[in-house]
Amino acid sequence: xxxxxxxxxxxxxxxxxxxxxxxxxxxxxxxxxxxxxxxxxxxxxxxxxxxxxxxxxxxxxxxxxxxxxxxxxxxxxxxxxxxxxxxxxxxxxxxxxxxxxxxxxxxxxxxxxxxxxxxxxxxxxxxxxxxxxxxxxxxxxxxxxxxxxxxxxxxxxxxxxxxxxxxxxxxxxxxxxxxxxxxxxxxxxxxxxxxxxxxxxxxxxxxxxxxxxxxxxxxxxxxxxxxxxxxxxxxxxxxxxxxxxxxxxxxxxxxxxxxxxxxxxxxxxxxxxxxxxxxxxxxxxxxxxxxxxxxxxxxxxxxxxxxxxxxxxxxxxxxxxxxxxxxxxxxxxxxxxxxxxxxxxxxxxxxxxxxxxxxxxxxxxxxxxxxxxxxxxxxxxxx
Amino acid sequence: xxxxxxxxxxxxxxxxxxxxxxxxxxxxxxxxxxxxxxxxxxxxxxxxxxxxxxxxxxxxxxxxxxxxxxxxxxxxxxxxxxxxxxxxxxxxxxxxxxxxxxxxxxxxxxxxxxxxx
Numbered sequence: 001x002x003x004x005x006x007x008x009x010x011x012x013x014x015x016x017x018x019x020x021x022x023x024x025x026x027x028x029x030x031x032x033x034x035x036x037x038x039x040x041x042x043x044x045x046x047x048x049x050x051x052x053x054x055x056x057x058x059x060x061x062x063x064x065x066x067x068x069x070x071x072x073x074x075x076x077x078x079x080x081x082x083x084x085x086x087x088x089x090x091x092x093x094x095x096x097x098x099x100x101x102x103x104x105x106x107x108x109x110x111x112x113x114x115x116x117x118x119x120x121x122x123x124x125x126x127x128x129x130x131x132x133x134x135x136x137x138x139x140x141x142x143x144x145x146x147x148x149x150x151x152x153x154x155x156x157x158x159x160x161x162x163x164x165x166x167x168x169x170x171x172x173x174x175x176x177x178x179x180x181x182x183x184x185x186x187x188x189x190x191x192x193x194x195x196x197x198x199x200x201x202x203x204x205x206x207x208x209x210x211x212x213x214x215x216x217x218x219x220x221x222x223x224x225x226x227x228x229x230x231x232x233x234x235x236x237x238x239x240x241x242x243x244x245x246x247x248x249x250x251x252x253x254x255x256x257x258x259x260x261x262x263x264x265x266x267x268x269x270x271x272x273x274x275x276x277x278x279x280x281x282x283x284x285x286x287x288x289x290x291x292x293x294x295x296x297x298x299x300x301x302x303x304x305x306x307x308x309x310x311x312x313x314x315x316x317x318x319x320x321x322x323x324x325x326x327x328x329x330x331x332x333x334x335x336x337x338x339x340x341x342x343x344x345x346x347x348x349x350x351x352x353x354x355x356x357x358x359x360x361x362x363x364x365x366x367x368x369x370x371x372x373x374x375x376x377x378x379x380x381x382x383x
Numbered sequence: 384x385x386x387x388x389x390x391x392x393x394x395x396x397x398x399x400x401x402x403x404x405x406x407x408x409x410x411x412x413x414x415x416x417x418x419x420x421x422x423x424x425x426x427x428x429x430x431x432x433x434x435x436x437x438x439x440x441x442x443x444x445x446x447x448x449x450x451x452x453x454x455x456x457x458x459x460x461x462x463x464x465x466x467x468x469x470x471x472x473x474x475x476x477x478x479x480x481x482x483x484x485x486x487x488x489x490x491x492x493x494x495x496x497x498x499x500x
Contacts, residue, residue, distance in 0.1 A: 023452075047434075048434055050446065050454070050456050051408055051409050051430075051446070051454070051455055052430070053452075053454075054408065054410075054449065054452060054453040054454060054455045054456070055408060055409040055410035055413075055426075055455075055456075056410075057453065058410045059410055059413075071426055071427070077426075077427045078427075080428055081428075081430055081434075082431065083428075083431065084427065084428040084429070084430070084431025084434075084435065085430075085431035085432070085434040085435045085438075086431075086435045086438075087431075
């Protein structure tokens with residue numbers, strides 16, 4: 001304390017200058033120590049270092065020279081302070097971007113815990129390790145496949161197609177196994193192996209994903225039976241016209257087996273198409289034309305701006321009337337071959353005139369739906 | 384034997400004894416410990432010990448503002464600190480007596496009166 005007053009008592013500028021330098025040195029040292037203690041609570045840190053400036057300034061004034069020479073490095077000082085104050089050491093010496101060693105240590109510890117908790121992990125892993133040669137072979141084949149894909153246009157086949165390709169694949173398999181059994185493992189070699197494994201894995205995944213649709217292509221048509229198709233395009237609706245070329249409403253259609261003709265029961269907006277009910281309570285899904293959108297009447301195509309759906313085709317109000325069936329059998333099917341008319345043409349002579357816009361006919365039609373197409377088909381052929 | 388290791392073990396007791404004699408700031412405590420003969424005591428160790436004893440409730444602490452320079456942090460002993468000091472002093476005395484007895488048997492009479500400690 002006497003030293004303190006004596007220093008401050010000097011009016012000499014040189015002493016003041018030295019004092020200034022000393023203060024700067026103390027400031028640097030304290031902040032360096034604080035950096036080492038940055039893991040602490042800020043309040044604790046302030047508390048811990050609050051008297052440090054004064055103490056170190058006094059020490060420096062008494063001993064002179066450099067603080068590092070007296071006290072050691074700030075890091076050592078901080079470590080000593082830490083251990084004496086009973087503050088746990090920080091896990092990593094300084095905030096470092098990536099402590100790989102620590103990560104590895106942590107992973108190993110976690111692995112050990114897993115192994116001790118589940119006893120089957122070790123034998124399972126040992127078994128997987130015995131399968132490694134199979135992977136070496138597979139890897140060779142996969143690498144030969146990618147080579148082949150680059151050389152030709154055929155992509156997606158894992159196995160070679162001809163003798164030459166088999167030879168290449170065999171060589172790559174041998175190379176892959178040889179590579180895996182090499183004793184020396186340099187760092188680049190490990191990286192190369194890793195890269196090859198990743199490429200092979202991608203090839204195998206690609207093969208799997210490409211072969212998947214091929215496997216499902218067989219059951220796919222059965223799913224498609226839900227809908228109605230014309231030349232591979234889905235039919236959502238059928239618009240019928242009578243012999244006069246006028247629009248037909250509430251026509252029920254059957255195929256040549258007597259099955260109701262039912263397109264996929266969802267309209268363009270994705271809404272389920274409601275079935276119609278006959279007077280006996282039986283519901284029919286083969287009533288055409290269906291409403292363009294749910295809630296609209298048949299043949300109405302201007303939705304009330306609720307959605308911006310536009311129909312792919314707006315059927316005309318009227319089409320050209322048919323010429324009277326002078327030569328009955330051949331002309332009518334050929335003229336109407338485009339779409340629905342073939343079915344409606346056969347039915348039109350009986351139903352069309354009365355059924356144009358009314359819902360009265362269904363009752364008469366419903367009495368003989370299954371047999372009707374068959375019976376009507378026979379007369380046309382016999383005629 | 385290195386004295387640093389020995390000092391480490393009794394630093395709490397030493398610091399408590401110094402502060403009990405008279406309150407003081409960090410470097411003052413260091414200086415008094417050294418004056419008493421504990422040359423090897425480290426600054427940071429003393430500051431850390433003061434801090435730990437304070438956290439344990441054995442010391443009180445206050446800051447004395449200074450016009451000319453940085454503030455000083457003073458430590459003083461309190462009732463709990465005195466209890467701790469008494470207890471540790473007793474432990475030390477027992478230990479010391481035990482060690483003396485142990486060494487007396489080895490070196491006989493001359494050493495006890497004379498040298499090392």
